[in-house]
Amino acid sequence: MTVDLSVDLCGVRLKTPVLAASGCFGFGREMAGWVDLAALGGIVTKSVSLEPRRGRPTPRTAETPSGMLNAIGLQNPGVEAFCAGDLRFLAEAGATVVASLVGRSPDEFGRLAARLDGEPGVALVEVNLSCPNVEHRGEVFATDPAAAAEVVRVVKRATSVPVLAKLTADVTDIVAVARAVVEAGADGLTLINTLLGMAVDTRTRRPRLAAVTGGLSGPAIRPVAVRCVWQVAQALPGVPIVGTGGVVTGDDAAELLLVGAAAVAVGTGNFINPRAVVEVAESLERYLAAAGAAAPADLPALFKAER
Amino acid sequence: MTPVRERCEVLERRRTGAYQALTLVAPRIAEHARPGQFVHLLAGEDRSFPLRRPFSVHKVERPGTGMGTVEVVFDVVGAGTRALARLRPHDVVDALGPLGRPFDPPEGPAGCLLVGGGYGTAPLFFLATELRARRCRVDFVIGAATAGRLLDAMEAKRLGHSLTVTTDDGSAGRRGLVTDPLAGLLASTGAERVYACGPMPMLAAVSRLAAAAGVPCQVAVEEQMACGTGICFSCVLPVGDGGGAGPGATRMARSCLEGPVFDGAAIAWAELGHPDLEGAVR
Numbered sequence A: 001m002t003v004d005l006s007v008d009l010c011g012v013r014l015k016t017p018v019l020a021a022s023g024c025f026g027f028g029r030e031m032a033g034w035v036d037l038a039a040l041g042g043i044v045t046k047s048v049s050l051e052p053r054r055g056r057p058t059p060r061t062a063e064t065p066s067g068m069l070n071a072i073g074l075q076n077p078g079v080e081a082f083c084a085g086d087l088r089f090l091a092e093a094g095a096t097v098v099a100s101l102v103g104r105s106p107d108e109f110g111r112l113a114a115r116l117d118g119e120p121g122v123a124l125v126e127v128n129l130s131c132p133n134v135e136h137r138g139e140v141f142a143t144d145p146a147a148a149a150e151v152v153r154v155v156k157r158a159t160s161v162p163v164l165a166k167l168t169a170d171v172t173d174i175v176a177v178a179r180a181v182v183e184a185g186a187d188g189l190t191l192i193n194t195l196l197g198m199a200v201d202t203r204t205r206r207p208r209l210a211a212v213t214g215g216l217s218g219p220a221i222r223p224v225a226v227r228c229v230w231q232v233a234q235a236l237p238g239v240p241i242v243g244t245g246g247v248v249t250g251d252d253a254a255e256l257l258l259v260g261a262a263a264v265a266v267g268t269g270n271f272i273n274p275r276a277v278v279e280v281a282e283s284l285e286r287y288l289a290a291a292g293a294a295a296p297a298d299l300p301a302l303f304k305a306e307r
Numbered sequence B: 001m002t003p004v005r006e007r008c009e010v011l012e013r014r015r016t017g018a019y020q021a022l023t024l025v026a027p028r029i030a031e032h033a034r035p036g037q038f039v040h041l042l043a044g045e046d047r048s049f050p051l052r053r054p055f056s057v058h059k060v061e062r063p064g065t066g067m068g069t070v071e072v073v074f075d076v077v078g079a080g081t082r083a084l085a086r087l088r089p090h091d092v093v094d095a096l097g098p099l100g101r102p103f104d105p106p107e108g109p110a111g112c113l114l115v116g117g118g119y120g121t122a123p124l125f126f127l128a129t130e131l132r133a134r135r136c137r138v139d140f141v142i143g144a145a146t147a148g149r150l151l152d153a154m155e156a157k158r159l160g161h162s163l164t165v166t167t168d169d170g171s172a173g174r175r176g177l178v179t180d181p182l183a184g185l186l187a188s189t190g191a192e193r194v195y196a197c198g199p200m201p202m203l204a205a206v207s208r209l210a211a212a213a214g215v216p217c218q219v220a221v222e223e224q225m226a227c228g229t230g231i232c233f234s235c236v237l238p239v240g241d242g243g244g245a246g247p248g249a250t251r252m253a254r255s256c257l258e259g260p261v262f263d264g265a266a267i268a269w270a271e272l273g274h275p276d277l278e279g280a281v282r
Helices: A079-092 A106-116 A145-158 A174-183 A219-235 A250-258 A276-291 A296-302 B027-032 B079-085 B118-133 B153-159 B182-189 B200-212
Strands: A007-009 A012-014 A018-020 A042-044 A061-064 A067-070 A097-101 A122-128 A163-167 A188-191 A195-198 A213-217 A241-244 A263-266 B004-016 B019-025 B038-043 B053-061 B069-074 B092-099 B111-117 B137-144 B162-167 B193-197 B217-220 B236-240 B250-254 B261-263
Touching: A007 A296, A018 A276, A042 A122, A061 A213, A067 A219, A079 A097, A079 A106, A097 A106, A106 A122, A106 A145, A122 A145, A145 A163, A145 A174, A163 A174, A174 A188, A174 A219, A188 A219, A213 A219, A219 A241, A219 A250, A241 A250, A250 A263, A250 A276, A250 A296, A263 A276, A276 A296, B004 B027, B004 B069, B019 B079, B019 B092, B027 B069, B027 B092, B038 B069, B038 B079, B053 B079, B053 B092, B053 B118, B069 B079, B069 B118, B111 B118, B111 B182, B111 B200, B118 B137, B118 B153, B118 B193, B137 B153, B137 B182, B153 B162, B182 B200, B193 B200, B200 B217
Parallel strands: A018 A042, A018 A263, A042 A097, A097 A122, A122 A163, A163 A188, A188 A241, A241 A263, B111 B137, B111 B193, B137 B162, B193 B217
Antiparallel strands: A007 A012, A061 A067, A067 A213, A195 A213, B004 B019, B004 B092, B019 B069, B038 B053, B038 B092, B053 B069, B217 B261, B236 B250
């Protein structure tokens, strides 16, 4: 069977359903020597804020069972330097760019979205409502349906490109948050961000991260991502979902697509294999062919919900 | 040169003093590696998702003159290095490399003082070989906690015009820190360049002493890394863009891309691990 890997994500045609996840691919430029940026499904940039941020102190990462913790703290050059440098580079390289935005208030998110509106190369924006590595948990908008919805409303008014809302699984009911942001106008959802975690060095008896807590990523969190994609896809059929969390192989990607994701994003896997996004897509293509699926969108129909 | 990913056969793993030396058949990396660069290694087919570990290149045998091998030195400190220490000939290691910015050698023959602490001395042997090929005078100062934790003192003696050894406990060479004899050696050898690798406090002291003597100094830092390719932003350290440094005047440079070799005068040593680093730019 001939497989067509391309997918529609909120009206945007992607060459493959495999994107690079935010914060796990730098600003894209760093990977130009390893992969053809234009051949990827898309690149979700590291989150960009209005002003430059230096990020958290080191050590910023710690390896944990089947995953890692990070507290990078949203280090980025600010939106102006991003537009003049990395974004221009990505546009010229022909990459499909999903610009990830992070702000401290709905107003900041709105100003970011307005600044990027009309910038060449930006196919979508992703609203980072759920980075756990901030100094104030009040910035994790996605733990509050009303606060998350307010950010999405403001961003939707400020941009002409489709808007993805990135949510956290660190909530009692992710479906309630998903419903709130979709009602506020989100065109799609990215599920999930890292989970808030902590690790202690028992030799020194100190936290392993300078920021004490951080975001847990990698294969350790994949079952949580699969569960969230499945729950939200059941509750909100037709809402495009980018599934992310511990995708390292084509099989991992297929797992998220089977339960209802329209696309997937590879995060921590890029740290070990700089060609992970490409190789996951290649392996997914073989999976689809073997499963008798002509396209990624055929997978949910092949999912057998009963055990 | 663009780094590559290479599946490398283990040629040899051996003990060297308190450390382990691992030689990998890596012709594409060996062909292009420069002193100061590193390789990012992933050992075995472990399904538990280990991150790679960075190691500076200790020795290189270029393809053509040999099989094309790269040797690294490490200390067994955790799960990752324990896995590497279990490797045997013919095992396979997944390597990215050569990564990072190398040492910048002098244009012509110049006196060079090489300062190494513990297994941080590893890249200085590769550097010394290149400097000797450029007809530079090479003087070594190497230090460690104890005699057993000195790396390849015999090799340093062979490669260098002179060798000065220090140990914290006096079990070999002079008792004290590797930086203790530095001011005297800068004067007596007439060094025009200083190259150093070792723990951060040592590199800070070496940079300060070299600056005081008016000698350019390059240091290879060892920051904790996850990706080694510039995308994770773990291995940052504060670097000044010139002018009066101080919190806010520096930016967080990724040591995997802009380093691991930095101009010692560019690093804002006082800001390392300083609480002012937290949060946004002021």
